[in-house]
Amino acid sequence: MAEYTVVGGGAIGGTLAFHLARAGHRVLIVDADEAHVAAIRSNGLVLRGPDGDARVSIEAVVPDAAPAELRGVLLAVKAQATAGVLSWLEPRLASDGFVVSLQNGLNERLIASVVGPERTVGAFVNLFADVVEPGVVRDGGQGALVVGEPDGRISERVERIVADLQAWGPAKATDNVEGYLWAKLGFGAMLTTTALADAPMAELIDRHRPLMHAITAEVLAVALAGGRRLEAFDQFDPAAYVPGSTAQDAATDRLTAWLRTMPKDRSGIWRDIAVRHRPVEVHDHYGPVLAEAASRGVPVPLLTAMLERLRAVETGEAAMSEQHLVELGR
Numbered sequence: 563m564a565e566y567t568v569v570g571g572g573a574i575g576g577t578l579a580f581h582l583a584r585a586g587h588r589v590l591i592v593d594a595d596e597a598h599v600a601a602i603r604s605n606g607l608v609l610r611g612p613d614g615d616a617r618v619s620i621e622a623v624v625p626d627a628a629p630a631e632l633r634g635v636l637l638a639v640k641a642q643a644t645a646g647v648l649s650w651l652e653p654r655l656a657s658d659g660f661v662v663s664l665q666n667g668l669n670e671r672l673i674a675s676v677v678g679p680e681r682t683v684g685a686f687v688n689l690f691a692d693v694v695e696p697g698v699v700r701d702g703g704q705g706a707l708v709v710g711e712p713d714g715r716i717s718e719r720v721e722r723i724v725a726d727l728q729a730w731g732p733a734k735a736t737d738n739v740e741g742y743l744w745a746k747l748g749f750g751a752m753l754t755t756t757a758l759a760d761a762p763m764a765e766l767i768d769r770h771r772p773l774m775h776a777i778t779a780e781v782l783a784v785a786l787a788g789g790r791r792l793e794a795f796d797q798f799d800p801a802a803y804v805p806g807s808t809a810q811d812a813a814t815d816r817l818t819a820w821l822r823t824m825p826k827d828r829s830g831i832w833r834d835i836a837v838r839h840r841p842v843e844v845h846d847h848y849g850p851v852l853a854e855a856a857s858r859g860v861p862v863p864l865l866t867a868m869l870e871r872l873r874a875v876e877t878g879e880a881a882m883s884e885q886h887l888v889e890l891g892r
């Protein structure tokens with residue numbers, strides 16, 4: 563049996579599968595994209611970095627051809643595919659197995675509701691990557707990778723997963739994965755807003771600072787109302803963006819300077835709309851945020867309006883344009 567089964571071997575799953583396999587771990591990729599699976603099976607998985615291509619041989623199958631029992635599952639599908647994966651995975655997951663959510667959003671809740679909290683591990687992912695052709699993942703820049711039990715314990719399995727993921731880079735364990743995921747939802751509100759236009763994330767965040775600061779503050783206000791302890795990562799400091807802060811501009815100087823160093827200059831959300839012409843996952847990311855905002859009475863008008871515009875852009879009802887950011891910022 564594979565030590566790690568990567569379900570969704572795209573940008574993030576492919577990157578991590580590549581490094582785990584190259585370090586000698588037994589890795590199986592299960593992916594719904596038949597062309598991607600076929601390319602990996604015939605040519606290996608290619609990671610395209612600043613110094614050129616590196617290739618590793620990895621076993622890959624489509625879901626129908628997966629083994630009957632899986633133990634260590636690294637889940638890296640887009641959030642809206644999670645429910646479908648879980649109904650396929652639950653009967654296959656060993657009783658002592660686990661699922662690590664290597665995704666944006668709050669997927670751990672859904673995963674735990676299907677496979678049980680004892681088989682659910684959380685993670686926060688901020689590395690940048692894209693699948694650029696079947697079997698080829700482009701490294702878009704290094705960011706944080708943090709793993710933790712949803713209940714905050716630093717368990718033996720978390721330590722083992724972190725040690726193995728260090729084959730990729732500086733993975734670490736946390737007792738507060740929820741604090742990272744909510745902080746990423748705050749940062750992610752800026753990233754999602756940039757997907758309304760076709761320009762680099764750093765430039766749009768820089769040019770529309772009042773809007774970016776206000777939308778991030780809305781999300782973080784919901785997080786704080788729920789009693790979360792927010793975690794800083796890379797060059798995103800949530801403390802600088804909470805309501806009442808006056809440190810946003812200095813923080814955004816650091817954030818945009820960091821984003822400008824990344825080879826991947828547009829978000830996965832932008833890519834799903836502009837390049838892949840498919841529905842985006844952010845409605846799943848922010849559904850629980852909107853629900854919690856409503857139940858706690860925290861106003862989120864900008865987040866709501868931004869997501870409505872994104873839906874219109876996604877469905878082709880509205881064009882992708884920086885004008886959306888101008889109008890949201892008024």
Ligand SMILES: NC(=O)C1=CN([C@@H]2O[C@H](COP(=O)(O)OP(=O)(O)OC[C@H]3O[C@@H](n4cnc5c(N)ncnc54)[C@H](OP(=O)(O)O)[C@@H]3O)[C@@H](O)[C@H]2O)C=CC1
Nearest residue numbers: 570572573574593594595638639640643665666687690691
């Ligand atoms: N890419 C990035 O830089 C970052 C991504 N993330 C997060 O990581 C997660 C994964 O994103 P990313 O790697 O970009 O996504 P990708 O679309 O690159 O990869 C996901 C892969 O999962 C496949 N898939 C979809 N449904 C299933 C299924 N039921 N069973 C098996 N495979 C399936 C997809 O196939 P198909 O294309 O056919 O649907 C695709 O190949 C997301 O939550 C994202 O927000 C977080 C930080 C950065």
Ligand SMILES: CC(C)(CO)C(=O)C(=O)O
Nearest residue numbers: 688689690753829830831
């Ligand atoms: C911008 C990035 C890479 C930050 O992690 C991201 O989350 C995405 O592309 O969806």
